[in-house]
Amino acid sequence: MFKTIKKDLPASIVVFFVALPLCLGIALASGAPLFSGLIAGIVGGIVVGALSGSNIGVSGPAAGLAAIVLTAIGALGGYQNFLVAVVLGGVIQLLFGVLRAGIIGYYFPSSVIKGMLTGIGIIIILKQIPHFFGYDADPEGDFAFFQVDGENTFSDLFRTLKFITPGSAIIGIVGLAILILWEKVLSKKAKIFQLIQGPLVVVVVGIVFYILTQSNETLSIAKTHLVSVPVPEDSASFFAQFSFPNFSAITNPDIWVVAFTIALVASLETLLCVEATDKLDPHKNVTPTNRELLAQGTGNIISGLIGGLPITQVIVRSSANIQSGGVSKMSAIIHGFFLLISVIVIPTLLNMIPLSVLAAILLLVGYKLAKPSTFKQMFSLGWKQWVPFTATILGIVFVDLLWGIGLGLGVGIVVILIKSFQNSHFLHIEDKSNGKHRIKMTLAEEVTFFNKGAILKELDSLPRDTYLELDVTKTRYLDNDIIEILEDFAFKATERNIDIQLISERGTVENPESFIDFFKLRPKTA
Structure with missing residues (x-):
């Protein structure tokens, strides 16, 4: 150290x-x-x-x-x-x-x-x-x-x-100018300006300004x-x-x-x-x-x-x-x-430091945390990053830190649920022949009860006389809620003349009699 x-x-x-x-x-x-x-x-x-x-x-x-x-x-x-x-x-x-x-x-x-x-x-x-x-x-x-x-x-x-207090405002502006000059110019000129930090210089200047202007009614x-x-x-x-x-x-x-x-x-x-x-x-x-x-x-x-x-x-x-x-x-x-x-030693000297000088130091700290480039970067990452990011900021500014974090986290969870709803499966039509739609539905690696709505919606929207290929080859976790949906769909499929082909690691099954029995071979896993 x-x-x-x-x-x-x-x-x-x-x-x-x-x-x-x-x-x-x-x-x-x-x-x-x-x-x-x-x-x-x-x-x-x-x-x-x-x-x-x-x-x-x-x-x-x-x-x-x-x-x-x-x-x-x-x-x-x-x-x-x-x-x-x-x-x-x-x-x-x-x-x-x-x-x-x-x-x-x-x-x-x-x-x-x-x-x-x-x-x-x-x-x-x-x-x-x-x-x-x-x-x-x-x-x-x-x-x-x-x-x-x-x-x-x-x-x-x-x-x-x-x-506005004229003296405080003036030394605050001077202090901020010194800080910017110190960081952008002087610190790159000589090592002495790197060893002696700008904030220390600003504080000393602030104390000197206070002492010199004590008798001045305006400043x-x-x-x-x-x-x-x-x-x-x-x-x-x-x-x-x-x-x-x-x-x-x-x-x-x-x-x-x-x-x-x-x-x-x-x-x-x-x-x-x-x-x-x-x-x-x-x-x-x-x-x-x-x-x-x-x-x-x-x-x-x-x-x-x-x-x-x-x-x-x-x-x-x-x-x-x-x-x-x-x-x-x-x-x-x-x-x-x-x-x-x-x-212990210099409380009287500390009490000569103008708060506006310390505010100048904190303004620079705040700017470095909230640079415009950060907003640009987060926006470029898409709405899934931008929305929780913005919600957190608004919560912090308009309530406080913990509320901001809670709001951002809550929005982040909603975004995850939305994407989970959207990405629970992939659906595309391969061809249309013999009077039947041929549709392949591929389930994701993990499918939980969050995905119920999306899968149920797609299954219910299948037209009559469809040939459905249900691919669970890559699925490693399948929630029991989803298995029950598939079980109910298998019963309805016969009424709508929908043929089902179940594709898994263990092979292919035509019109399985029971999804529950099939997936019981590997509980909650396909």
Whole structure:
């Protein structure tokens, strides 16, 4: 891992600047103490990063859990009671890992995963535009369509036009210009521009701009438009920011319900992120999903024990890591140490960073996830890929991440059923002689009850006086429902003067008396 430090260190700095506002914003959107988001980010980086089998995945507090956390804190009677649910959720995740539930992650269609990445890219762009122009009513990390400030994604964009902060907007535009220049031009000129990442330069420029314009009425940036890390007065007040679970509430059944919900949602988000980051990874590493669940479970136990929010692997931080050239888990671990050291040593300096500068960094991350070329590529693959891809994006943008994934998966299943209906058999007329149609129907390799409608429709549409060749030579699985349809058809065929020739590996049978008896020789197989 240390062999790649030249690439991982610059990437970890970028991930740090992406993670910092998100940790604070998600805590604010969750109704939890701000420091709880930082704890989750630190544990997600150091602990989960060290235990995970992913080279490029980065974990921390997840926007997808914010609504669950917000509701649970009130319902369970306080934050310390909620922390019990976080710890128990981690234990349940460990159980998921032991039971090898990580295999679920492999069953999400590629179109849905690509839709998830693109949808997250779009929602990052839409959510960061207000912060980019200095309108910070909605906290960073609130990625749901209906926001905690009472607005929605698009109404917030319109309100931004009325509340543009000149200083924030200017440094945001300057920062974005520097990022683009750094990536497109400077990084190709000299190695120094590859070692020093553009986001670090942009953050330094943002701090300098804030300091120089403090006395300027037009360009000064108010504290409400800056990063807001808790600043302890001394070591005692620093440690006072940690919260601890109230384990006396463990007998409350509601806590167990919340714990299972956290474990289920956090595991699902993690597995989806793992699948997505593996697709983005230029080295195409495959993350062991069961080990990832064990790592996430351990992280949630530790985070809950010291007052942190629930943790998942997060696509925004992970994609920023990949885009910045991170190649090993050292990037995630180092970013966790950066979070830890910075909140202890330089919280005052962090609180001079304009949110619009960090928004500029996230805008670039979002664009790389939702490039126009991705839409073009998915459209060229045909409607079977395009429809689930689009459905996933719409669900993410207009509801939230989990709804988007669920919608995309549901549409994907419908597409599979439609294609299964269409491809259950092949039908063509060979010739017409002696007053009879000669038709050959070839059944597919696997025929299940999903194909009942298609096969039944074709059999019923056969005209009288037909000679039907039914070829099951290549069929390896034949559902009993289909056998029963063939049995019923054989009875009707005599009334319609339809002769049947059954072609199989065992030979040819003319007008079989019983399909059931024939296929019983090899149950559900032909």
